[in-house]
Amino acid sequence: MKYSELFSPISIGNVKIKNRFAMAPMGPLGLADTDGGFNQRGIDYYVERAKGGTGLIITGVSFVDEEVEHHGSPTCPSSTMNPLHFIRTSKEMTERIHAYGAKVFYQMSAGFGRVSIPNVIGEHDPVAPSVIPHRFIDRNCRAITKEEVKMMVRKFGEGAVNCKKAGFDGVQIHAVHEGYLLDQFAIAFFNHREDEYGGSLENRLRFAKEIVEEIKRRCGEDFVVTLRYSPKSFIKDWRKGGLPGEVFEEKGRDIEEGKEAAKLLVEYGYDALDVDVGSYDAWYWSHPPMYQEKGLYRPYAKIMKEVVNVPIICAGRMDNPKMALEAIQDGTCDMISLGRPLLADPDYANKIRTGRVDQIRPCISCQEGCMGRIQEYSLINCAVNPLAGREAVTHYKPICKPKKVMIVGGGLAGCEVARVLAIRGHKPTIFEKTDKLGGVLHAGGAPSFKEDDILLANWYSRQIELLDIPVLFNTVVDKDMIKNSEDFDVLILATGSKAKVFSLGCDEKTFEAMDVLLGKKDVGNSTAIIGGGLVGCELALHLRELGKEVTIVEALEDIILVNGPTCHANHDMLHALIPFKGINTIFNAKAKSYDGKTLNIDTKEGSKSIDVDSVILATGYISDQDLYKQVEEDIPEIYLLGDSKNVSNIMYAIWDAFEVGNNI
Incomplete structure (x- = not known):
């Protein structure tokens, strides 16, 4: 051995x-x-x-x-x-x-x-x-x-x-x-x-x-x-x-x-x-x-x-x-x-x-x-394992009659609900618009310090394979496909979220955070990140590791103030690493315009400008519920999961998916 x-x-x-x-x-x-x-x-x-x-x-x-x-x-x-x-x-x-x-x-x-x-x-x-x-x-x-x-x-x-x-x-x-x-x-x-x-x-x-x-x-x-x-x-x-x-x-x-x-x-x-x-x-x-x-x-x-x-x-x-x-x-x-x-x-x-x-x-x-x-x-649990500390409370429930379940979206929530359904004896099928499972884990796992996000995506892919769950890759599902299908008893939509984007003037050099993390966009030698939340700060560390000059522009008085609470250890270390790694921060600031060379911002001290090769938007996400709203009145048993239900973190995407998957 x-x-x-x-x-x-x-x-x-x-x-x-x-x-x-x-x-x-x-x-x-x-x-x-x-x-x-x-x-x-x-x-x-x-x-x-x-x-x-x-x-x-x-x-x-x-x-x-x-x-x-x-x-x-x-x-x-x-x-x-x-x-x-x-x-x-x-x-x-x-x-x-x-x-x-x-x-x-x-x-x-x-x-x-x-x-x-x-x-x-x-x-x-x-x-x-x-x-x-x-x-x-x-x-x-x-x-x-x-x-x-x-x-x-x-x-x-x-x-x-x-x-x-x-x-x-x-x-x-x-x-x-x-x-x-x-x-x-x-x-x-x-x-x-x-x-x-x-x-x-x-x-x-x-x-x-x-x-x-x-x-x-x-x-x-x-x-x-x-x-x-x-x-x-x-x-x-x-x-x-x-x-x-x-x-x-x-x-x-x-x-x-x-x-x-x-x-x-x-x-x-x-x-x-x-x-x-x-x-x-x-x-x-x-x-x-x-x-x-x-x-x-x-x-x-x-x-x-x-x-x-x-x-x-x-x-x-x-x-x-x-x-x-x-x-x-x-x-x-x-x-x-x-x-x-x-x-x-x-x-x-x-x-x-x-x-x-x-x-x-x-x-x-x-x-x-x-x-x-x-x-x-005052509870100990686990973000990726909903059973931890709740082994008997959340055990896999037996079923009387298997149901066929259509799952739109192969991200975290889609994979977790499919896994749980298959373990219990139901027959799920995943429809994924890209060529791989895992959703935002692939962008989130791009920094060297987030390697375990990629491992989690790989784990889900392996579980789907072992459970013999059908996956239709590169498949975009629309309302007609859903309404014309009579082969499913349950519909689950896990369609994720869309980035909040806006124009500062030079759209060709203004990028969305996930595209940068996935290597789809070249930020140049210097960049400004609009948004000092978790995504913005981790992206800043990632780009700094690559030798880029980075400035975070945050509307609030400090970084990582929204979507908490983050564990003190994670929050405090990230908070300390930003200045230690030489990442510039400008607080109480709002980006006004960008011409491809200079970003103009408003601050409490007045207007400022910084010269950067690009601007990255890390200002949050909006649930993608378009498909759900088109079909919700036509499907008797329908569920909305993951970021498409509510933009949150990995834990709640998995926990909500487990809860729904364990009770169908």
């Missing part, structure tokens, strides 16, 4: 794991019940990833304490809130996970500290090791007392005992990582204490030391305790993070201290380090969007592998099987941790094991369904 080394067993402490794949801990928002146990959604969610072949499941964050810091619990499970209930619900989950030969660790947290979620803490005082600024709100945190630290340490021990009773194979401590509370104690920039929990590195790590010692004392030395660990913080200053390739003074943990801390933590008793980098001040490292390179944590995992003698787990866009194999072979790490890729495809490991790599549904690092949903709605 090509990837056989990824399926060799490994041990963490006395726990033997069947392969090198771990499910990375991701916030289990929406997966807990009102008493702090796992609800049925949570049980189904984790079991599905074990069934899919993942060797080690690591649950998402849970809190051991509600007295020192308020979390709005039970948003997440809790091993200390109602121990008997926690054990009862967890036992069902761990037994089912073990049935598939997988192991499971429970992640326990000391809390958020200065990075607590504003709408959760409310009027409660945010806490931290010292009196320091909060990450998100303009108020200082109060310093945690020694007595509170001691109480939390005891809670870790109690919680770990309950985890052991519930059948968990070990626990992971959250975390000397990402700038959470335990990490704030460990970093001098945040920790100004003068007692035994502040000052020297050993003192700053004392909280983490006492936690592992307490758990080992209560559960036995052989009970596995791992640690989520960041050897570098990427903090430039309060609320400011460093970018890839940027030279700056590290205010958080630098690599040298990261190495020394790792040695001490392993000496204290931690059985493995789950490695990443970053902090809430540089959140796009901790939760990397598509603008970060694949496998971005590998250099840091390699350093850790060289300084400690416990297994190293490495996450961070490691969803390329070849990259994962090389990381194991060259000693970069011992295990590959997959977070979002296992949201997108819970069968990831099994598909690699059986040589079906082309059938892996790719994560596109959009973070709309995972971190974006957590951020806004």
Whole structure:
């Protein structure tokens, strides 16, 4: 087998794991019940990833304490809130996970500290090791007392005992990582204490030391305790993070201290380090969007592998099987941790094991369904996989009688609804006006950092092929074709959208964004992009990579203000990259005219002109409902999907298509 080394067993402490794949801990928002146990959604969610072949499941964050810091619990499970209930619900989950030969660790947290979620803490005082600024709100945190630290340490021990009773194979401590509370104690920039929990590195790590010692004392030395660990913080200053390739003074943990801390933590008793980098001040490292390179944590995992003698787990866009194999072979790490890729495809490991790599549904690092949903709605889901976190709720429904379904449009929505219909037993046919499936994914995937959009288009094409769904390419459907057809029971229109275009005077040098992305238009050496939304900004980065001089002209006071909310990590990194890459921006501006050489704009400061070889329109899209309006009164069962229903994002195109396709 090509990837056989990824399926060799490994041990963490006395726990033997069947392969090198771990499910990375991701916030289990929406997966807990009102008493702090796992609800049925949570049980189904984790079991599905074990069934899919993942060797080690690591649950998402849970809190051991509600007295020192308020979390709005039970948003997440809790091993200390109602121990008997926690054990009862967890036992069902761990037994089912073990049935598939997988192991499971429970992640326990000391809390958020200065990075607590504003709408959760409310009027409660945010806490931290010292009196320091909060990450998100303009108020200082109060310093945690020694007595509170001691109480939390005891809670870790109690919680770990309950985890052991519930059948968990070990626990992971959250975390000397990402700038959470335990990490704030460990970093001098945040920790100004003068007692035994502040000052020297050993003192700053004392909280983490006492936690592992307490758990080992209560559960036995052989009970596995791992640690989520960041050897570098990427903090430039309060609320400011460093970018890839940027030279700056590290205010958080630098690599040298990261190495020394790792040695001490392993000496204290931690059985493995789950490695990443970053902090809430540089959140796009901790939760990397598509603008970060694949496998971005590998250099840091390699350093850790060289300084400690416990297994190293490495996450961070490691969803390329070849990259994962090389990381194991060259000693970069011992295990590959997959977070979002296992949201997108819970069968990831099994598909690699059986040589079906082309059938892996790719994560596109959009973070709309995972971190974006957590951020806004306290729910974890997935943009490209509507079943994630809703496995039982949105299972494929059986049908009584197959229907023939005509689908006009082979973009995202058209492909998804066809896939779901075929799986359920209906007989869909796709009519596509171009020569390939995937729609806007091909333009969206043009930039080097959007390669996964192309992989998603390819995945849909492969699924349509495997399901033997007929596709009529280069076929333009009109109302007569629909009305004259008696061979279909259902009509689905997924005809997409049309760009908003207008004339500035020189139409031959004024281009639509999608045409530029597809390489149909040559923008010259310099260009102005009208519109600073997501399309305009990503296009600007793409053209800058090609060596073009780019200016964004935006009518509002900043970029990426509409069609949100975008996940903070994606938003913040894109926001930082635009000036870092040398892209000019003009805000509160409206384009007035362009003569092929000079673009004239109106701003609050008056009229301005810039010399550019071309102008690109990225001012949004309008739903194409022309065909729908022509036939809606003639077709008994008709549906409108994707951008043709409402111009939105990839997630809602797929989710709406799944919903409709699963209920016909």
